[in-house]
Amino acid sequence: MxxxxxxxxxxxxxxxxxxxxxxxxxxxxxxxxxxxxxxxxxxxxxxxxxxxxxxxxxxxxxxxxxxxxxxxxxxxxxxxxxxxxxxxxxxxxxxxxxxxxxxxxxxxxxxxxxxxxxxxxxxxxxxxxxxxxxxxxxxxxxxxxxxxxxxxxxxxxxxxxxxxxxxxxxxxxxxxxxxxxxxxxxxxxxxxxxxxxxxxxxxxxxxxxxxxxxxxxxxxxxxxxxxxxxxxxxxxxxxxxxxxxxxxxxxxxxxxxxxxxxxxxxxxxxxxxxxxxxKPYAACAAVHGAVEAAAALAPVDGDRVDRVLVGTSRRALAQNSNPDPSDVIAAQYSTEYSVALALLGGATDPRRYLDVGTGADAAVRRLAAKVTLRVDDQAEQSYPDANGAHVEVTDADGGRRAARAAVSAATGxxxxxxxxxxxxxxxxxxxxxxxxxxxxxxxxxxxxxxxxxxxxxxxxxxxxx
Incomplete structure (x- = not known):
């Protein structure tokens, strides 16, 4: 057979x-x-x-x-x-x-x-x-x-x-x-x-x-x-x-x-x-490692952030990079937007994505514009069984904070x-x-x-x- x-x-x-x-x-x-x-x-x-x-x-x-x-x-x-x-x-x-x-x-x-x-x-x-x-x-x-x-x-x-x-x-x-x-x-x-x-x-x-x-x-x-x-x-x-x-x-x-x-x-x-x-976050699963890492650094004052660097998988870089999403699903697929939302403390509230297109997400969009993505070797090696990422936040005064996270279904x-x-x-x-x-x-x-x-x-x- x-x-x-x-x-x-x-x-x-x-x-x-x-x-x-x-x-x-x-x-x-x-x-x-x-x-x-x-x-x-x-x-x-x-x-x-x-x-x-x-x-x-x-x-x-x-x-x-x-x-x-x-x-x-x-x-x-x-x-x-x-x-x-x-x-x-x-x-x-x-x-x-x-x-x-x-x-x-x-x-x-x-x-x-x-x-x-x-x-x-x-x-x-x-x-x-x-x-x-x-x-x-x-x-x-x-x-x-x-x-x-x-x-x-x-x-x-x-x-x-x-x-x-x-x-x-x-x-x-x-x-x-x-x-x-x-x-x-x-x-x-x-x-x-x-x-x-x-x-x-x-x-x-x-x-x-x-x-x-x-x-x-x-x-x-x-x-x-x-x-x-x-x-x-x-x-x-x-x-x-x-x-x-x-x-x-x-x-x-x-x-x-x-x-x-x-x-x-x-x-x-x-x-x-x-x-x-x-899924604990209302975003594409490919960005969950980045969201979890960003949530570990939250909350931040977005206006004091100079830049955010996200190391992620090649697929997420190709599929999930969109710093200025036009609607809810585009925001949920966007690493930049989802990381910015997480850094501002909104990772676990799915309804925050409903603010897209209403003007109520101005702070999220300002911070998302400061997010840059690159391929991270560790995240690439673990993908897709574990979606991992490294997030580094640099403030305007030069201070830096970083976190790494990965999500998987290892425990069911x-x-x-x-x-x-x-x-x-x-x-x-x-x-x-x-x-x-x-x-x-x-x-x-x-x-x-x-x-x-x-x-x-x-x-x-x-x-x-």
């Missing part, structure tokens, strides 16, 4: 009882993080614009007698695929959702919305949801590893391009009730074969106006769910759409010899959900970290009682709690309509 079909066989055969306790905890932590990020992103302008467009097009019509889905924090049933679209967009709406650093992709905002939509449609329990999420992350991450980082450096957005395939696996497992053996493997291959043609996303957003990035995750989640439903109805895609002739990996990889072995090497030894970085996401972040970003959106109930609903998944409770618990008590 070739490596692509070994991956499908593994994803189809995975059972909750196969998962170590730490992996179950990681998956639950990522589901909680997803819900928190979606609650934060739901009232933002780009998510509201999507909801308006869907309403105008009649696509928010409740599904009647058919099982429906829910958008996080919004009452009323939706068609499941639309729920996946809305939740994925909202979760990616502040660039605070989880990241797989080795592939520089965001699996949570893609895989989890599709899995939740399928879980609601089938009445799945929490253990089935967790297992589907683990399988979806595994497939998405391994396909991206096999493809390599080159296509992202060329300008494709891995989350939008590869995401439909991971989402399709998670949704297909739930929609087929985890069909085992060859039939289950074939159903996943067929769903991925469709989803491989549904991806999309380029990084033109990085220089603004770029809020289309939020839709990359939502559309990928919707596409994966759609692929799984179409496959179940009898229309399957090419069975070797990942590694076969003209498959995704050979088409998108920039390496003469793509890493096909990454599709199957070490399956089951360690799960990808255990390698996920929970962890429930405690996810709960702490969830509480921080949902305060003001949920009452404390509702926060507690939602945390409890996610914690109960591992004991077989209803998967749908994770969504329905969010639909009351929010501060946005």
């Amino acid at each position: 070739d490596s692509e079909h070994q991956l499908y066989a593994y994803a189809a055969g995975l059972r909750f009882t196969d998962l170590p306790a730490g992996t179950v905890e990681s998956a639950a932590a990522l589901i909680l993080d997803h819900l928190g990020c979606a609650l934060l992103g739901m009232p933002l302008p780009w998510t509201r614009a999507l909801l308006t467009a869907l309403a105008d097009g009649g696509e928010l019509t409740p599904p009647g007698d058919r099982p429906g889905g829910h958008a996080v924090g919004r009452p009323g049933a939706l068609p499941p695929g639309i729920a996946a679209l809305v939740n994925g967009t909202a979760a990616h709406g502040f660039d605070l959702d989880d990241t797989h650093l080795p592939t520089m992709s965001h699996p949570g905002a893609v895989v989890i919305p599709a899995a939740l939509a399928a879980a609601e449609a089938t009445g799945a329990d929490g253990r089935d949801l967790i297992t589907a999420v683990v399988a979806g992350y595994e497939v998405m991450g391994r396909i991206t590893r096999a493809t390599g980082l080159g296509f992202g450096e060329k300008g494709f957005h891995a989350t939008g391009q590869v995401g439909p395939m991971g989402a399709a696996v998670a949704a297909a497992r739930l929609l087929t009730n985890g069909t085992p053996g060859a039939a289950g493997s074939a159903s996943l291959a067929g769903a991925v074969g469709l989803a491989a043609s549904f991806g999309g996303g380029i990084k033109a957003f990085s220089v603004g106006s770029g809020n289309v990035k939020r839709l990359h995750a939502g559309r990928a989640a919707q596409a994966g769910y759609f692929a799984a439903t179409v496959q179940r109805a009898g229309l399957a895609g090419p069975p070797a759409a990942v590694a076969g002739k003209f498959g995704f990996v050979p088409t998108f990889s920039t390496d003469p010899e793509p890493a096909y072995h990454a599709l199957a090497d070490g399956l089951g030894d360690r799960h990808l959900v255990d390698e996920i970085y929970l 996401p962890g429930w405690a970290s996810a709960e702490q972040k969830f509480t921080a970003i949902t305060t003001g959106l949920l009452t404390p009682a509702r926060q507690s109930r939602l945390v409890g609903a996610v914690a109960a998944l591992a004991d077989g709690g209803r998967a749908a409770d994770c969504l329905t618990t969010t639909t009351e008590g929010t501060s946005h309509d």
Whole structure:
């Protein structure tokens, strides 16, 4: 069996009882993080614009007698695929959702919305949801590893391009009730074969106006769910759409010899959900080392700073240098802006990025203009598994301060970290009682709690309509 079909066989055969306790905890932590990020992103302008467009097009019509889905924090049933679209967009709406650093992709905002939509449609329990999420992350991450980082450096957005395939696996497992053996493997291959043609996303957003990035995750989640439903109805895609002739990996990889072995090497030894970085800062993960180093030097008096030197990776220098961003996503992708914000003490408040374009960020912009980037050998060597940077601040009187930092997912996401972040970003959106109930609903998944409770618990008590 070739490596692509070994991956499908593994994803189809995975059972909750196969998962170590730490992996179950990681998956639950990522589901909680997803819900928190979606609650934060739901009232933002780009998510509201999507909801308006869907309403105008009649696509928010409740599904009647058919099982429906829910958008996080919004009452009323939706068609499941639309729920996946809305939740994925909202979760990616502040660039605070989880990241797989080795592939520089965001699996949570893609895989989890599709899995939740399928879980609601089938009445799945929490253990089935967790297992589907683990399988979806595994497939998405391994396909991206096999493809390599080159296509992202060329300008494709891995989350939008590869995401439909991971989402399709998670949704297909739930929609087929985890069909085992060859039939289950074939159903996943067929769903991925469709989803491989549904991806999309380029990084033109990085220089603004770029809020289309939020839709990359939502559309990928919707596409994966759609692929799984179409496959179940009898229309399957090419069975070797990942590694076969003209498959995704050979088409998108920039390496003469793509890493096909990454599709199957070490399956089951360690799960990808255990390698996920929970983002504490609402900026591109490639600049997080620089933000953390700058935060260690905060607060500074920006008007007394003469210059700021940031040593970073070559990719961050090429992709994330923009001293004068025009909108929110460009600022979140900008090393200069994000470092300046961190130096002024605003690193941990995602809402500070909403000041871009309003004039309220004048002090940040003045300091960002003083930031210079260069390649740092240590940061380059550790990239992408650890995003590191060195930040040096020189004051007008010649005084210097410096800090070095690196971020990684070496310890996995962890429930405690996810709960702490969830509480921080949902305060003001949920009452404390509702926060507690939602945390409890996610914690109960591992004991077989209803998967749908994770969504329905969010639909009351929010501060946005």
